[in-house]
Amino acid sequence: MRFLIIIPAHNEEQNLSFTLDSLQQQSSKDFKVVVVNDGSTDSTPEVIRKYTENDSRFETVNLEKSEHQPGSKVVHAFKNGLQKQSLDEFDIICKFDADIILPENYLETVENAFINNSEYGLVGGLLYVEKDESWVYEGNSNKHHVRGPMKAYRKECFVQMGGLRETLGWDNIDSILLEHLGWKEVVLPELHVKLIKVKGADYTIRPADYYGRYFYFLGLKRFLAYIASSKEAMKSKSLAFFFDIIKAYEACKSKKLELKITKEEQKAVNDQRWKMLKKKWLKM
Structure with a gap:
């Protein structure tokens, strides 16, 4: 199965290389990565260029800076990356964040889960954050919900549910819609994904x-x-x-x-x- 991985990125110069390095180190090599530079004002474009110039699996899409709204901004960037790709070439559609570190077997384990379970529509691991010099389970959601930074959808499920919604709450709406359509959302607890920074820290909304x-x-x-x-x-x-x-x-x-x-x-x-x-x- 072939992966299409889309990564929205805005001012991620300090984190993005960790994410892209962890993708290059994957045991499963059959993937394409599209990094969507969402109007970054730091050196994010230069970080992206180091990968696109040396690895044909990496591409970039550049956008003007969009309004910073929780949920809608990141999905807007994701959709811009998605629309430039032919879904016929892929089996698994991923929305990853630009500040995560994936274990080396992440894609391989997700792929096997989809191959062995035809009812699986959305698969992911568990998020871990750094605390007191060790990595601990984030705990912001139940362990049966795939969190927004590391979503992997079976293409048929993704298409059937109409893709992602450009709105606050998109990463819960997808779970509800796919279940409504008869698909399963599955968390693989053995897959520990490191989240480099805490989500929502830069939101101004009360x-x-x-x-x-x-x-x-x-x-x-x-x-x-x-x-x-x-x-x-x-x-x-x-x-x-x-x-x-x-x-x-x-x-x-x-x-x-x-x-x-x-x-x-x-x-x-x-x-x-x-x-x-x-x-x-x-x-x-």
């Missing part, structure tokens, strides 16, 4: 605004959005945080901001949330 917008663009109906908001507020032990999230959600709703999912897909998202609610909270 946490409450982030969650409110996230629940809106995820397509959650009001009741489920309020339930999700209460869950986040309980984590923070702050009633004010709950109302701030709701305020942000309702602001999006009053403006009727465009969702990047269809009515049918929105129904699938809400049905899945109801299913989770009944299972975890109502024990049904």
